[in-house]
Amino acid sequence: MKTIKKYCNSEIFHKAKSCGFSKIIATVSGGPDSIALLSMLKDRPEFETIALHCNFHLRAEESMRDQHLVEKICGDLGIDLRVKDFDVYTYVSSNKGISIEMACRELRYEWFREMKSLLNADRIATGHNADDNVETMFLNLLRGSGTSGLKGMSKDNGEIWRPLLGLHRKEIMKYLESRGLPFVIDSSNLASDYRRNFLRNEIIPLLRSRWEGLDKALDRSIRLINEDNRIVVDAIGGILEKNNGFLDTTTILSFPSPISLIRRFIEPACPFTTTADEIIAAIKADKPHARIWKLKKGSVELRNKKLRISK
DSSP: OHHHHHHHTSHHHHHHHHTTOOEEEEEOOSSHHHHHHHHHHHTOTTSEEEEEEEEOOOSTHHHHHHHHHHHHHHHHHTOEEEEEEOOHHHHHHHSTTOOHHHHHHHHHHHHHHHHHHHHTOSEEEOOOOHHHHHHHHHHHHHTTOOHHHHTOOOSBOSSEEOTTTTSOHHHHHHHHHHHTOOOOOOGGGGSOOSHHHHIIIIIHHHHHHHSTTHHHHHHHHHHHHHHHHHHHHHHHHHHHHTSSSEEEHHHHHHSSOHHHHHHHHHGGGOOOTTHHHHHHHHHHHTOSSOEEEEETTEEEEEETTEEEEEO
């Protein structure tokens, strides 16, 4: 357990303290990662920890089993717990085209943000670990992402804090065993119906069986992509700050990587993977009529040799 003990006293927790974190919301599903997170936060008396549990009532008795375990552990640890019930099917019927998986994500994060504001908490802490980060990298790779997606998740984005991101699932399981902490397994995670589960249950184990040291290699790759991404963000950020909500085509075409500049500029509108390519093609065609791309969180318009976003 030397690795876990060292990690629990590592920079990730000390940095949080030095940044002034005092009240933390811990999202607790009852799974191994969230139980480990709750236990580690309990060991840090400098944090006031409040647990949040979502019950989506999608797995009949399993959903209540999860809730009861979280209630017991929070009671044993003396941690304040808030539970919220969700009607996922009503939400899906009111939002056409949304999947059950995405509906659950939107509902829980909306509630987490509401509670963060209500409780005046410093961060929302989640149990995402290094394996989750690798899965995220693969998912984004298969979507055709650049460095902004391949860098994986951030440890702290100013709202969401992921203190377990440096630990792999097998290390977390050893920690739970050493503490004698119970946890539950979501049966839906055992099926490979969803893309993330397919990667987790079938693809990544297959890669591990053929590539010794795969986890360390992927951790290193994610770290290096993060470093490269910082350079890109810094270079493009300077240009975007100088423009009042638009980019002229001369600036775009003179940039060393026009596609990267466009991708970062339109990112707030949640573009499709092909949107930036279409914009570049339209700029190079240099046709006088305006082009508009309607995206999830806004529209991008190319008019009079200027690219603008409207929300």
